[in-house]
Amino acid sequence: MIPGKILAFLEHEGTVAVSGTRDANLIPAIHYVSGWDVEPDKRTIRCSIPQAFTDLIASLEDNGQFSLTIEQIGSHETYQFKGDYVGSARPNEADMAAHEQVKARFAKVVNQVFGLPQEMCRAYISRPSLVIRFTVREIFLQTPGPGAGHRLVPPEEE
Amino acid sequence: MGAVELPDQIKPVMQNGIPAIVVTCSADGIPNTTIISQVYYVDKTHIALSFQFFNKTIRNVRENPQACVALNDLEGNAKWILDVQYDHSETEGPIFDEMDMQIEAIASATGMSGIFRLRAADIYRVRSFKKVSFSPASLQGVTHGDTGYTKQRASG
Numbered sequence: 001m002i003p004g005k006i007l008a009f010l011e012h013e014g015t016v017a018v019s020g021t022r023d024a025n026l027i028p029a030i031h032y033v034s035g036w037d038v039e040p041d042k043r044t045i046r047c048s049i050p051q052a053f054t055d056l057i058a059s060l061e062d063n064g065q066f067s068l069t070i071e072q073i074g075s076h077e078t079y080q081f082k083g084d085y086v087g088s089a090r091p092n093e094a095d096m097a098a099h100e101q102v103k104a105r106f107a108k109v110v111n112q113v114f115g116l117p118q119e120m121c122r123a124y125i126s127r128p129s130l131v132i133r134f135t136v137r138e139i140f141l142q143t144p145g146p147g148a149g150h151r152l153v154p155p156e157e158e
Numbered sequence: 159m160g161a162v163e164l165p166d167q168i169k170p171v172m173q174n175g176i177p178a179i180v181v182t183c184s185a186d187g188i189p190n191t192t193i194i195s196q197v198y199y200v201d202k203t204h205i206a207l208s209f210q211f212f213n214k215t216i217r218n219v220r221e222n223p224q225a226c227v228a229l230n231d232l233e234g235n236a237k238w239i240l241d242v243q244y245d246h247s248e249t250e251g252p253i254f255d256e257m258d259m260q261i262e263a264i265a266s267a268t269g270m271s272g273i274f275r276l277r278a279a280d281i282y283r284v285r286s287f288k289k290v291s292f293s294p295a296s297l298q299g300v301t302h303g304d305t306g307y308t309k310q311r312a313s314g
Contacts, residue, residue, distance in 0.1 A: 018228065020181035020191035028181040028189050030228045030239060052237075052290045067181070069191040080191060114176065116232055124232050126292050140214075142192060144274065149213050 001042050002136055003153065006079060010038055010045075013077065014070040015105045019047055019132070021059040021066060031056050033068065034128040035099030044135050045081060048091055048099050048128030056132070060085040066134040069142060073109045078142040079152075083134040091128045099128055162284050163202040168238060171231045172197050172205075175264060179228040180207060182218035190214050195264050195274060197227060198257050200281060205242060208257055209278040216280070219244040225282065237290045242282035254279045 002010070017033035031053035037046045047068060049056070060066060064085040071078040091099070107121035139153040150156065172178075178197045183189050192215050198206040205227070209216055219225055223244035228237055248254050258276045265274035 016193075018179045018181075018191055018193070020183075020189035020226070022181075022183040022187060022189045026183045026185075026187060026222050027224050027241070028183040028226045030179055030181045030191070030226045032228070032237065052292070063187060065187055065189055067189045067191040069179075069193060071177075071193055078193060082188060082190075110232070114232075120232055120235075123235070123292065124230075144210070 001153075002038060002045075002081075002139065006139060006152075007038060007042065009072070009077065009079065010036060010070065013072045013105075015073045015102070015109050017047070017068060017070040017102075019049075019056075019066060019068045021056045022063065023059045024062050029056065029059065032126070034125050035095060035102045036068070036070065037094060037098040039133070044086065044133055045083075046089075046095060046098075047132045047134070048095050049130045049132055050126035051129040052126070054130045057088060060088075060132070066132065068134070071142075073106070074113050076144050078144075080140040080142050081134075081136045081138075082140070083137040085132065085134050087133045089131045089133065091131050095128065095131050099125070161203045162286055164199070164205075164240075164284055164287065168229070168287075169199050171229045171234065171236075171238060172199050174231065174233070175267070176230045176232065178230065180215060181226045182215050183222050183224065184214075184218050185221040190218055196257065196261055197229060198253065198260070198279065200253060203284055204245070204281055205240065205284060206248075206253055206257060206279045206281050208261055208276055209247065209280050210261070210274055210276060219280070227282075235292055237292075238287060239290065240287045241285045243285055245281045245283050247278040247280050249278045253281070 019031045022028045035048040068081045103125040107118040110121040111118045141150045181191045227240040265271045
């Protein structure tokens with residue numbers, strides 16, 4: 001189960017996300033993410049993927065391995081979620097609403113941090129055409145600093 | 159089979175100060191996705207990644223040298239995706255010194271001075287690349303710089 005603090009981060013604070021898969025030959029691939037939402041079970045995440053990065057189904061059906069990294073631009077607070085593919089779907093209304101929220105947060109903070117026009121930033125978060133659902137198995141802290149790479153869920157033994 | 163050569167237009171994208179992404183995969187098949195502060199242009203066929211904190215990335219590429227790198231070009235309306243292979247690490251010399259200087263500049267500009275520290279410059283050979291363009295209307299096009307990568311990958 002995803003802890004409450006990280007659920008709040010996912011809902012309100014994360015501004016950019018990217019995901020990773022690998023094929024049968026262990027070749028990794030990057031897939032940009034246009035939005036995300038957590039299902040009621042609090043362990044399954046829905047990732048909205050834009051059309052240009054939807055070539056991931058074959059890899060997911062081959063091995064099921066999926067990783068998702070979400071950062072809050074500015075604070076650099078970052079988490080990586082690793083888990084197992086459970087299915088795909090077309091984006092529904094809730095997915096599109098989550099996409100719009102992420103797009104607005106991204107445009108606002110990139111404008112503040114990098115000085116780029118908000119309209120340009122909004123265009124960078126492409127409209128999703130596919131939703132990947134995966135069950136979270138592990139969560140890692142990736143905020144730059146001494147704790148980067150520390151596993152939060154399940155907790156590492158001291 | 160000829161080597162893949164990066165176009166000159168990718169150089170400013172590597173210098174725009176916008177973080178990049180790297181995905182690696184462990185020997186037991188678990189992908190790892192990280193955000194990194196810098197990708198350094200070495201020459202037309204090689205890039206360097208900064209080794210600072212992400213020990214899982216470092217461990218993965220020593221086990222499995224394949225990696226995928228994405229560069230963000232907001233002003234150019236594009237994302238660049240590079241398939242690369244880890245070659246070696248440098249802990250001194252001109253590439254290391256220049257990356258160290260650039261990382262300190264990025265750290266200073268982003269309020270992370272004293273936290274970012276370059277441990278090594280990891281040098282990767284570029285196996286293929288593609289540029290994914292986008293527009294406000296979400297019409298997207300893909301151009302490839304791919305010299306037999308699929309065949310090369312299939313033959314190991």
